[in-house]
Amino acid sequence: MAEPVVGAVMIRSPVTVPSGAPLKQVACALLTADACAVPVLAARTPIGVISEYDILANLEFHGGIDPLPILGAGAARRRRRQARATCARELMSSPAPLIRENAPIGVAVRRLSDPARAALCVVNERLELTGLLTRRELLAIYRRTDAELAAEVRRALEPGRSRPARDRATPAVLVLGGVVTLDGELAYRSQVEHAGFAASRVAGVVAVHNNLRYDVDDLLVTGF
Structure with a gap:
């Protein structure tokens, strides 16, 4: 979003x-x-x-x-x-x-x-x-409740899952006092980075703790 x-x-x-x-x-x-x-x-x-x-x-x-x-x-x-x-x-x-x-x-x-x-x-x-x-x-x-923020963060994460063949379960989202914690595992590092970015753009989110893990570092530059 x-x-x-x-x-x-x-x-x-x-x-x-x-x-x-x-x-x-x-x-x-x-x-x-x-x-x-x-x-x-x-x-x-x-x-x-x-x-x-x-x-x-x-x-x-x-x-x-x-x-x-x-x-x-x-x-x-x-x-x-x-x-x-x-x-x-x-x-x-x-x-x-x-x-x-x-x-x-x-x-x-x-x-x-x-x-x-x-x-x-x-x-x-x-x-x-x-x-x-x-x-x-x-x-x-900042009057928005933790439940409202969690629901919007989950919606914000959906468009970022662009490679469903390797995707695991939807990341777990916990919001406490406006602080978002993301947990779980995704296929690619780019998805993990996108998730943290998308969560931070939800209005009312105070901070994002991105604990997501990934299988493949698709942002790694090789050949040098």
Whole structure:
């Protein structure tokens, strides 16, 4: 089974704000959405994102009146500028980080690994907003039970058994706390490697212990 895509886990119909929305309206939108960020739209296209962190600059620097701290002046200057913002256009981080619905979640995770990036705006081929993805939606993947993971791992292993004439029994799959253990014996080393790879791509799997054995090392390079 292929890795899940962004469209399967994103927030559909997220709360948004127009570029001219006052700061207090943006703050209320964040509270209404119960999200860490809201997209800023022009028509239906995201042009920026505003996070909780961005809005709190106003409190941190009391509307931009407070002086800069001695340390961390570069980042502090940006936040003091944000503290003076009174509408979404002045407050937002721009351009908006965009991602397509059919992108694998692994791609989204890599982009959200940047602490400065609170969310990704999910768009269609016309660059219109169709959803929002934050770290919270990705974390929700780990709610899947061990039984659900084991069933999906077993399904994921089936396509990899490409040489049935030499195949032995289906590998045993044990899942405990999201950790998958594969045990048994297959005919070829390539099948064993594929099994470990396929199991690791099941969303919600924490780790894979591949204890599978093989008869023939079909990946061995000879003739040198």
